Amino acid sequence: MSVPEIIYVILLIAFFSFLVLKLTFFRLPGVKKQFVLLALYLKIIAGFGLTFIYSNYYPDRKEADIFKYFDDSEIMYNAIKENPSEYFQMLFGYQNDNAYFDKTYYSVMNNWYREYETVTYNDSHTIIRINAVFRLVSFGFFQVHNLFMIFLAFIGLTALFRAFHNYFKERPYELFFAVFLIPSVLFWSSGALKESLLLFGLGIFLYAIQQITFIGFSVLRIFAALFGIFLLFYTKMYVLAVLIPVLAANIWVIFSNNKRVLLKFLLSLFFWIDIAVIIGHFIPEYNVFALLVGKQHDFIGLAIHEQAGSFIEPFELKASFISFAYFAPMALINTLFRPFFGDVYSPLLILSLFENLALILMIMLPVFFPLKGKKNMRIIYFCFFFSILLFILLGLTTPVLGALVRYRIPALPFFIIGLFMLTDTRRILSIFRKKQVKSNPNE
Numbered sequence: 389m390s391v392p393e394i395i396y397v398i399l400l401i402a403f404f405s406f407l408v409l410k411l412t413f414f415r416l417p418g419v420k421k422q423f424v425l426l427a428l429y430l431k432i433i434a435g436f437g438l439t440f441i442y443s444n445y446y447p448d449r450k451e452a453d454i455f456k457y458f459d460d461s462e463i464m465y466n467a468i469k470e471n472p473s474e475y476f477q478m479l480f481g482y483q484n485d486n487a488y489f490d491k492t493y494y495s496v497m498n499n500w501y502r503e504y505e506t507v508t509y510n511d512s513h514t515i516i517r518i519n520a521v522f523r524l525v526s527f528g529f530f531q532v533h534n535l536f537m538i539f540l541a542f543i544g545l546t547a548l549f550r551a552f553h554n555y556f557k558e559r560p561y562e563l564f565f566a567v568f569l570i571p572s573v574l575f576w577s578s579g580a581l582k583e584s585l586l587l588f589g590l591g592i593f594l595y596a597i598q599q600i601t602f603i604g605f606s607v608l609r610i611f612a613a614l615f616g617i618f619l620l621f622y623t624k625m626y627v628l629a630v631l632i633p634v635l636a637a638n639i640w641v642i643f644s645n646n647k648r649v650l651l652k653f654l655l656s657l658f659f660w661i662d663i664a665v666i667i668g669h670f671i672p673e674y675n676v677f678a679l680l681v682g683k684q685h686d687f688i689g690l691a692i693h694e695q696a697g698s699f700i701e702p703f704e705l706k707a708s709f710i711s712f713a714y715f716a717p718m719a720l721i722n723t724l725f726r727p728f729f730g731d732v733y734s735p736l737l738i739l740s741l742f743e744n745l746a747l748i749l750m751i752m753l754p755v756f757f758p759l760k761g762k763k764n765m766r767i768i769y770f771c772f773f774f775s776i777l778l779f780i781l782l783g784l785t786t787p788v789l790g791a792l793v794r795y796r797i798p799a800l801p802f803f804i805i806g807l808f809m810l811t812d813t814r815r816i817l818s819i820f821r822k823k824q825v826k827s828n829p830n831e
Contacts (some may be wrong), residue, residue, distance in 0.1 A: 393529040401432060404542075408775050414546055417553055418560030419571045434578035435538045439531070441736070450498050451694070457512065458533055460497040461519030462468050466526075467493065479517055487647050502686075515582055533580050536674045541577040544591030544800075551595040552805060555764050562813060566804040571743050573797045582623055586798055589619025590627065595645040597635070601642060626781060627798055629676075633660035634774045648831035654770050659779075665709060674827055678707035684785040691788050698789035700726070705784060712784060720776065721785025723796050727789050740793045754810035764809065770807035775799035 408414045408425050416424055422653045438454060445640060468475040477484045477799070478493060484489040497810070499512045519533055526532040556563035577583050592614035593616025596609045603609075620628040637656035641649050666793045668675030684705055700722065703715040725744050729735045778799040786792050 389528075390530060393531060393615055394525070397531050398531060398533060404428065404535070404539050406594065409756060413543075413550075416546070416549055416560070416564065419564050423561075423564065424546075427545075427564075428539075430569075431538050431542055432535065432573060433521070433580040434575045435534050436531075438579040438581075441584065444659060453582075453739060454534075455530070456499050456574065458519050458530055458580055458794075460499050460516045461523060462528070463493055463496050463514060464520040465488070465523040475520070481513075486658035509625060509627070511582060511623050515580075515585065518585065520759060530580070537580045538578050539583040540588040545577075545589035547591035548801060550568075551598045552767070553589070555624075555767050557815065559808070562808045563805065566787065566808060567801050570800050570804060571801055572740065572793055576626035576794045577795050579673055583797055584795065585619060586623045588625060589616045590631075590798060591826040592616045593620060597706060601639065626800070627778065630777045630781060631774060633657045634770055634777070636660070637773070638766060638770045641823060646766055649765050651767055653773050657773070668707075675707060677709065677712060680712075680781070681705045681707050681784055682754060687791075688787055696788045696790065697789075698727065698731065698737060700731070700787050702787035703784060715784055716780045721782045721783070722789075723779040725782035726792070731789055737789065739790075739792070748812075749802065750807050753816070754807060757812045757815050759810055759812040768806050768809050771802040771809070775806065779803075 405425060405428070408428055409421060413422055415421060442452045442454040446455075464475065464478050467478065474484075474489070474493075476482070497516070498518065499698065500510075502512070504807055518537075522533045522536050526536075545567050549563060552563055552567075573587075575809070576586050592612050596612035596616060599606075599609050600613065608614040617628065621630070633656045634653070637653040640652050641647075642655060644652070664676040668677060672678070684702060688702050703719065705711055705715065723748065727744070728743050729741065732738050732741055735752075776799075779796060782792060782799075784794050788794060
């Protein structure tokens with residue numbers, strides 16, 4: 389980094405620290421503000437680490453996700469110097485789909501077009517546009533973009549904490565860990581990647597919906613919910629697709645006195661699956677299963693082309709619900725528990741292996757230390773349905789372990805929250821305290 393960039397970064401970190409300490413939004417109930425600030429600093433450190441890894445493992449910036457959209461955004465931003473109207477046309481997608489824009493701007497970029505275009509939105513456009521907006525104030529300093537994205541992710545995670553806080557009033561630090569301190573979530577949402585923007589949109593959307601449902605409508609809440617949907621749609625549409633049936637079931641349960649919770653979640657899921665099947669039958673280009681098979685094939689081709697070291701045997705998917713259901717159990721195992729010991733070939737996968745071992749331990753805790761008199765089954769089912777469905781979808785379409793470790797991070801906080809809500813953590817802590825007293829009888 390140059391001296392001006394270092395100064396800018398220091399000032400920006402100081403400004404974000406000031407916001408975290410002073411704004412009510414960042415005052416998490418039951419959590420000391422020093423820990424909230426520490427969570428922000430851990431994300432900033434992780435962001436610098438992410439930059440270091442991409443700088444050393446991807447010598448060609450065109451192949452590094454953290455840099456390639458940033459570099460493409462410069463082409464869009466440069467239009468503002470001579471043709472400001474064209475910059476805003478590209479930014480808002482207004483009358484920009486023509487030969488002139490293609491020749492002047494898009495064909496010069498490396499990531500505006502996909503190799504195989506489909507009816508689904510190309511989310512690369514979103515991250516390029518976001519970076520083009522940041523360039524208005526960043527002076528082209530990459531770490532400034534990095535910090536902006538880190539702080540957006542931090543806002544989203546804070547909103548997620550607030551959305552679930554009512555169910556962890558007596559155990560706020562468990563929720564704090566599940567939201568802010570899962571290693572892969574901390575790492576992969578700390579940089580100029582789509583995941584940072586995704587967690588921002590997901591957090592503010594769920595928090596706004598929770599506020600609207602239990603407190604009431606307001607202009608700010610409606611705007612936040614709509615903005616969250618907008619970001620989810622234009623960042624990772626499949627996350628929104630998984631969220632819709634789960635959220636619909638959740639709202640149905642709320643307004644029907646919390647009865648037959650599991651049945652309503654299952655009915656909602658199969659209702660939306662039926663809708664997808666019917667749409668695919670009458671409008672083949674919108675066949676969800678065919679689109680996902682195409683996505684899998686594209687990923688396979690990319691992995692082979694780039695000789696991905698963590699490539700695994702892909703599933704022989706067909707464009708039907710039966711095929712997806714048949715391979716779903718193995719897809720879930722791949723997403724949740726791989727890499728196995730034999731899959732590890734790089735330091736990052738070693739870290740993922742240890743995280744998976746910890747995850748296995750956490751899955752076992754509710755079995756040996758179940759929480760008696762379980763409450764809030766609606767939220768438990770919400771967390772597990774959303775996370776497990778997303779795990780399955782990713783496992784079916786992503787035959788590269790390195791990518792799976794990164795792509796699963798939006799689901800991990802929900803999965804861990806669900807596990808904590810089933811576990812009697814106080815009993816576990818009391819066992820450790822007793823052992824500590826026995827080992828130190830004179831204290």
